[in-house]
Amino acid sequence: MLGDFSFWSLFVALTLFGLWPVWATDLLPVVDAGSHLQLIKILHEWKASPLLQKHYIAVHAIVPYLSYYQIVSWVAHACPIEVANKIVLSVCLLALPLSALSLLRAAGHSRWLAFAVVPWMLNADFIMGFFNFLMSIPLFLWLLAHHVRFLRNPTWARAAALAGLLAAMAITHYLLWSVALALLPTLAVIFGVRHGLKRAVWWPIRDAMLGLPSVGLLLPWFLSYFVFAEGAVTSDVYGRPTGTFVERLKQLYSGEHFGPMDNLRQILDCTFDRLTPTGAPNHLLSQPGQLLATLWIAGMALWAFAAACAPNEPPPVDPVRRRWGPIAVAGTSYTGWTLLLVTVAYFLLPRHLLKPIWLWGVNFRLVEVLAVLAVCALPLHPLRPPVGWRGRVALGGLCLLLAAMLAPILTTGQFLLARTEFGSIRPALASIPKNKKVLVLRRKFDSRFVRATLFNNVPEYYAVLVGGYVPYSFADTSSKPFVVDKKTQLPAPQWDWHDSFTWQQHGRYYDFIGVFGEPGAPQGEYDRQLAAQNLPVVYRKDMWTIYKNPEPAPWP
Structure with missing residues (x-):
């Protein structure tokens, strides 16, 4: 049986190998890189640059995108901004499988499932250059890992950790933070109702209160821009809402929504398909993104079928039968409900948000999160498959391992070619x-x-x-x-x-x-x-x- 040394050797090798595309070219050929780096440059040099002070105004409030920019700016004191960005981005990408591993442990699932997460270090969100969102995904997974432990045995330390993670998410990217604010109380209701009316009422209130510090962090920014603003401050703020309370609420939201079938098609577009070259022949070997998506989906399908045929998980037994004491929460049930609720959020959220905040790309950013949650929800031990499924589980593992190994190779190849298009x-x-x-x-x-x-x-x-x-x-x-x-x-x-x-x-x-x-x-x-x-x-x-x-x- 493979032990700790084998697991960690393979895990470290694959995750570090996944960083190759980040460092393969001098200029990172992802969509939003130039815009993010320019804003970091403003943050880094504004105090010493009269030119920047003339054209840009500092926002004297904590804003949702602050953490990634500020960390890169701090690192840039020791190296050029481009290199600093690659260092911070590398840490964010490495944190994805590590945070998934934390959630797997909290759920009581096999750590070997984490290898199915490794290819997602280089998915569509990375190609689009959503740096802030890439930082928020590991925070979200660590939040879930702490929350399942908190439900089992709530302590002040775990409550503080959850509140701190929510605050970190609030100043990193507001999409997953908003999802988490709704998700934690909902999960608390689902698991609280199984243990009596008092828990069903108190738990969602308690878990909602954990988000209050993070709301307080962003409240001055939100009020200054969207409530008390007399005129448009930036292109996505339309001035102070007018009319009745209901009319004001209507003026605060608009977005572009997809239908259910379009949302289903969008999922396939947001896996690895952005690595597909323009005009490539219609077969897998000429379409790197399609090849990676096929390998990953095939591997996950084989593992999911095997998990469905595995013996049912025994129901958890409360370790202490006190009214407010620790309880048992089944990890498979927790991750399964989380996957279901985030899927519902994916179908309800708009593709693009126009008001109150302009955000290009909303629900399709959740595709990566859904994929990672699907891995973490599998009640399967790949090294101990159900009877009669050993060969198919091994084949699924091989597909996923190939996807993890090929993702950096194929991405780097396309990046090297794309770099030539920037010319001199x-x-x-x-x-x-x-x-x-x-x-x-x-x-x-x-x-x-x-x-x-x-x-x-x-x-x-x-x-x-x-x-x-x-x-x-x-x-x-x-x-x-x-x-x-x-x-x-x-x-x-x-x-x-x-x-x-x-x-x-x-x-x-x-x-x-x-x-x-x-x-x-x-x-x-x-x-x-x-x-x-x-x-x-x-x-x-x-x-x-x-x-x-x-x-x-x-x-x-």
């Missing part, structure tokens, strides 16, 4: 001095090697790699520690339609203008306008052309 981004932007106002126009959005709009955030990279002002930023939403000063914000074309650029309305206010696109691609409207200005070219190579504006017009 470093020398191009290095040709511009520091602390300038720079507008980068891009005609290229989609990658050929990663199924995502990988180049949405290319305009922010000057601020990251060199340092200065760019007009596009994640600082335009209210959940960030800095927001754009609308009074000094330079005019710029619509972020997703740069052909709306005009020299008179936009270009003349910038020190430098960059153009990013495929060599030989048809010229856009802005190419013709820039050519008409006879601007000196300071850099031209592959995808990049950098123009200098000798006499930028003042703004405002």
Whole structure:
């Protein structure tokens, strides 16, 4: 029988190997990386930069995205921001299987199930660059592990740990924090009702109170933006609600919802499918994302069928029969109910949230959480399978092991190819001095090697790699520690339609203008306008052309 040394050797090897894509390229080719790094750069340099102080306003409140940005900023005192981000991101990715292992232990399930979680270190949330959300997932899993122990034997120490984890989640990402605030009292009702009316009433109240410190952390921010705000502070805040109480509530929420079938299809799109190259032949060997998804789903299906055929778990027996004493909570029941409730949340939540907070991508971020919970809910010991299922459990384990081994290899391969599409981004932007106002126009959005709009955030990279002002930023939403000063914000074309650029309305206010696109691609409207200005070219190579504006017009 394989023991501790075998388990930990394989666990450490696979999880560390899973970090290869993070460090394989100098520039991390994930969708939101540029925007997150630019905001971290503002946080890191704002106090020492008059240019940043002119264009960005510090939010004097604790905000939902604070923790990831602040930790990277602290690490950046010892290394460049890009490296600091990779260090913190690596810790978040490593924490995913570790936190799943903690939940498996709390549920009394086999630790060997944790290997089925390893491929999810590199899933769609990682490709999209949802750094803050990636940090919140391990916190959520540790919260569940502490909660099941708390239900069994509530102590002040465990209550403090739960409140602390909820507070950490509140300042990391509000999606899973909001889910947790509703989930813990609901689970308390489900398990409390099995042990009498008093527990059924008291437990949900008690568990809801654990979230009060985290609510208190964000309350000043929420009130300042959404209740007492007289006008729009950022692009996702629409001013103070008016009318009756019910009318005000209606003004506080709107979102884009999918139907049930679209939500089911979305689950498959949010596994590993973003690694599928554009125009790849329709067979598995040419579609890395589809191959990984097939291996993982096949392995999990075999394990799930085996778990269904395993002998039923004996009902738990209360260790102490006191009115408020410790009780037994079946780990399989707890994780199963959690999986069911988060699945319900997935179908109820919108795809995109518009009010009260703008959040692109809501329910599809939960796909990774659902997959990890599905693993943790399996009442199966892969090394001790049910009678007659040994071969199929072994085959399922092989599929999952292959997925864990291939995920870093295939992801790194696609990342190396995608990095070439950025061209000579470093020398191009290095040709511009520091602390300038720079507008980068891009005609290229989609990658050929990663199924995502990988180049949405290319305009922010000057601020990251060199340092200065760019007009596009994640600082335009209210959940960030800095927001754009609308009074000094330079005019710029619509972020997703740069052909709306005009020299008179936009270009003349910038020190430098960059153009990013495929060599030989048809010229856009802005190419013709820039050519008409006879601007000196300071850099031209592959995808990049950098123009200098000798006499930028003042703004405002």
